Amino acid sequence: MNLSVKLPGLNLKNPIMPASGCFSFGKEYSQFYDLSELGAVVIKAATLNERLGNPTPRVAETDSGMLNAIGLQNPGVEMIIDQELPYLKKYDVPIIANIAGSSIEEYEQVARAFQRTDGIAAVELNISCPNVKEGGLQFGTNPDVAAEVTRRVKAASNVPVYVKLTPNVTNVVEIAQAVEEAGADGLTMINSLTGMQINLQSRRPLLANKVGGLTGPAIKPVAIRMVYQVYQAVKIPIIGVGGIMTAEDVLEFLLAGASAVQVGTANFQNPMICPELIEQLPACLAKYGFRSVEEAIGKGHQSE
Amino acid sequence: MNLSVKLPGLNLKNPIMPASGCFSFGKEYSQFYDLSELGAVVIKAATLNERLGNPTPRVAETDSGMLNAIGLQNPGVEMIIDQELPYLKKYDVPIIANIAGSSIEEYEQVARAFQRTDGIAAVELNISCPNVKEGGLQFGTNPDVAAEVTRRVKAASNVPVYVKLTPNVTNVVEIAQAVEEAGADGLTMINSLTGMQINLQSRRPLLANKVGGLTGPAIKPVAIRMVYQVYQAVKIPIIGVGGIMTAEDVLEFLLAGASAVQVGTANFQNPMICPELIEQLPACLAKYGFRSVEEAIGKGHQSE
Amino acid sequence: MRQLIVPVLEIEEIAKATYQLDLEIEKSLLAQIKPGQFIHIRVNQGSEFMLRRPISVADIDLALNKLTVIFKVFGKGTDVLTHLKTGELIDLLIPLGNGYPIESIEMEHALLVGGGVGVPPLYYLAKSLVEKGIKVTTVIGFQTKDEIFYEQEFAALGEVFVTTDDGSYGTKGYVTDVLQHEELNFDYYFSCGPAPMLKAVKKYLHYFPGYISLEERMGCGIGACYACVVKSADGKDQKKICTDGPVFNATEVMI
Amino acid sequence: MRQLIVPVLEIEEIAKATYQLDLEIEKSLLAQIKPGQFIHIRVNQGSEFMLRRPISVADIDLALNKLTVIFKVFGKGTDVLTHLKTGELIDLLIPLGNGYPIESIEMEHALLVGGGVGVPPLYYLAKSLVEKGIKVTTVIGFQTKDEIFYEQEFAALGEVFVTTDDGSYGTKGYVTDVLQHEELNFDYYFSCGPAPMLKAVKKYLHYFPGYISLEERMGCGIGACYACVVKSADGKDQKKICTDGPVFNATEVMI
């Protein structure tokens, strides 16, 4: 069965890729399987300079999900290019660089920095970070700001730019259209929902950062809904993410309109999840009457 | 242990009440236990006229949650007052009337209709309904519209008005402050997150209505986060709801800032959930060092 | 209606992906259960499955304090149920819904028409009818040979016709093909199965009085959530399948 | 590091809410495991628990192909683990982290200081040290008498002091009270337990070289998620407890 998918900048052998932040730069999971099996790898968010991230505890478990507030810990874009990418480049797998920042300038600088390496197939613009200059509200919650950062990063990149949308908005379609208009080559959706857990013993939010990002199967229905709605409103391809655990989940995202998917939290429960999904996908597609991945994309919209 | 809580219009024996839409008008659950044990009962949403609701399927299961698109099926406010309330009034339990509408006028009319019965202790204003006149966007997603409907319902009611907020917004604090300003006596939060499930076999959204409301433990972290944030921004009391399954969950909402809680989806898994929570709450409060419910309210904010 | 925690007596795969689950339940409660009623099963402890699973009563053995249900593995929840072990406890709401009104019907010969997971409730119905001296003819349909169950059990109670969609056993085709080709005598029909089958049966047998049992995705199972409605025949009203049904007079509802 | 699905040999409550879990694992793998390393246990199948639970290796028996862990019921996940039965399969990542570097240390007498769920890894450490001919003195602290475990097992390997917070057994107070009141001779100390205990031990024994084992909430357990960091002693860098630790030289990290 043909699992391949062609997206701007990405010739994917199959539609399965680990999500940013859940896979570091790949070395750890390469102890479990050959990374060349993957459709692509999305690396951990890069910022301009090294960041130590938030104090601990940084994760908590919730029913069918988890909260995280890692806080963008990373060694900075230059160290990533010099220390982390060489290992990953040894594999036959497209690398997507997730980039983050606290100002539009920082996003631009990180995008530009990645230009000096030929190891990056695409940039994924993480606009869920708080916009420090504009008082902390996320770049991704205002269509104009989201469009502006997309435009600037697009201009600073020599590879296609996928914009990763936050679900913490009243109207995700409006944001998606704004970034499409601003030149995004594709969308990744969704990032985490903002949540909190309170520790009864200490009587404080469990995470040192108080709030964290809710991910895992708990949020899958929100992700499916948003992919479905946005698919009807934009022309650029969508990479679906949120709660994927099974080949059926992958197909559900494809039907909703995703052209490929990312797997985050499930890696922690099962480090073999990505190769297992790749193995199981053909039988699942066949069971539901599809002969390829591309055939399934958007097929949940038949009544319209 | 003292479980009682005093809120505008509500003298609660304990902080546990079934959530609107998950308990109909009480008769069914009265086969399992004495409704007088409950802190209060929130009845199913009332609209001006009878509504048949959405086509089926109306519910789907999701990981640690469910989706519903009942579509406000109810016999209309007059029938509710005449046919449903008399049974419920036989119990020693405050009744909260959840009201819904497709226009501000409808909300007003429903609120006014409830004035003719003395069986209602408070109104809960469900502003998660689509605003038909304004093109379908929910009343609860725009602070000005939310404030306006609050003001008008408040004027049309002879009992305190609690406004039930939707979580599907970029900034819930802004909405909460707007309805407080408009005269709300309290807040209920949260209503369901909008989600979707796609049926792989039929290649369509599983719910006939396509989208539905995601509820259950899956959404608890979002609810806790929103209650926590809004507690710091308003002075009126908050009734917490979203994913409650255990006495620990109840305490978590109290610490986040809720003064009482509602239990929705969990009733379907365990019809005895409400009396069980009431029974278990004293031991749970004691275990974590509290001598009453009131003592625990907002105690998760100690560092501020 | 009650919530009960009861032990599993036995669980056995009786046909392809089809399990018979025997539960121990006190006689006094069993004695109240009518054919066509269902139980609402909690899948497991914990929060992963927030909804129960509605499963029809397939048989009752008063002497052994035994209630039998038969279920097919369809999705995640029924799959988890297959891992139950003898002695394990399971949480039920029981009995739910209205059964077939066999007490109030005068008849001599009943036709039972079932498809797939609609077959189990017909077994307890057949037994109850035969006990009352009523003749029973049964037509049951399955997708394929491996999925057939209870043919012998029904045969012990009266004439049985089996169909398979793929013709791997019995009549090839649908239950309605049997209705068409066999000369069947009966006063009333009783049917349970997937919606398309019920529609076809109702259409085909519209000259006869009959009762059908409907399925719909449920929330509460007890009438509180309005998940499981069906339009009344005149389209003006809505019935709840979990409390007004699952058994309806075929003329009562719009399917 | 590998993912393994292994059968439970036995599970037993050995102290209040404290369970010993024996797992069957092939000798060749067991032979590689060092004291201080941990395993990452999947709570159950399904999606309710998305995170594994990190539990230290408490003992290894090469002859019996047996790995032992000891865990305390703390929250929902460990509670589910208590329901495991002999023969049931359990999913592990094994072995994780760096153990105590006992191969590379020259010493004659080791002091082991453990509190609560920090005690288990010290047992396999004690056994390994004694096997190498090193003398071992152990100080272990519990909240109350009912929670004490493995006192005899440690006593078989050397001198043991037990403390309880409430004085219901042994010395009343904390492990540091023993350090203060007893004249203990040792070259190196090795400690594992809750953060406040480790802090107190490190402070009290700061003239001595020592190793401590840290705990933090984990995501992946293998170094990929950055959940489990601790600041290096100079505050400039961050170490991952799951891969750089959980055992650190006491001077290496800021606690």
Ligand SMILES: Cc1cc2nc3c(=O)[nH]c(=O)nc-3n(C[C@H](O)[C@H](O)[C@H](O)COP(=O)(O)OP(=O)(O)OC[C@H]3O[C@@H](n4cnc5c(N)ncnc54)[C@H](O)[C@@H]3O)c2cc1C
């Ligand atoms: C009154 C009634 C009696 C039934 N009797 C039987 C029986 O005797 N034997 C049997 O095998 N099946 C019976 N069913 C169908 C059975 O309830 C479903 O097959 C089962 O719920 C599927 O659950 P799952 O966990 O396998 O699927 P999942 O896909 O995991 O289920 C997800 C959700 O959908 C619901 N659902 C899925 N399919 C159906 C369906 N066909 N009908 C109702 N709800 C559904 C589930 O209850 C659950 O809430 C009956 C249904 C009803 C309404």
Ligand SMILES: Cc1cc2nc3c(=O)[nH]c(=O)nc-3n(C[C@H](O)[C@H](O)[C@H](O)COP(=O)(O)OP(=O)(O)OC[C@H]3O[C@@H](n4cnc5c(N)ncnc54)[C@H](O)[C@@H]3O)c2cc1C
């Ligand atoms: C390296 C290491 C070794 C450990 N060894 C042991 C041992 O040998 N015996 C033992 O009883 N305990 C040990 N612990 C602690 C044990 O992991 C926790 O008690 C356990 O994870 C709690 O899970 P729960 O399901 O009971 O709690 P829940 O509250 O349901 O757990 C929710 C989440 O919090 C995490 N968590 C909660 N408490 C802790 C904690 N103290 N440390 C780390 N994560 C936590 C869980 O792993 C899970 O992700 C160890 C922890 C670490 C990091």
Ligand SMILES: Cc1cc2nc3c(=O)[nH]c(=O)nc-3n(C[C@H](O)[C@H](O)[C@H](O)COP(=O)(O)O)c2cc1C
């Ligand atoms: C521990 C952790 C760290 C994450 N870090 C990032 C990140 O650096 N950049 C980013 O865009 N998304 C990050 N995410 C979000 C994931 O990429 C993904 O969008 C989200 O987890 C939803 O997918 P899931 O439900 O499969 O986990 C992180 C998620 C987790 C759990």
Ligand SMILES: Cc1cc2nc3c(=O)[nH]c(=O)nc-3n(C[C@H](O)[C@H](O)[C@H](O)COP(=O)(O)O)c2cc1C
């Ligand atoms: C089947 C169903 C019907 C509901 N109907 C209503 C309603 O009529 N009015 C309303 O305000 N909320 C309604 N809700 C939302 C609940 O009152 C509650 O806010 C939500 O379910 C979150 O709580 P839970 O996670 O405990 O279920 C409904 C929820 C469900 C599951």
Ligand code: FES
């Ligand atoms: S399932 Fe709730 S009303 Fe029928």
Ligand code: FES
């Ligand atoms: S737990 Fe993921 S890096 Fe340590």
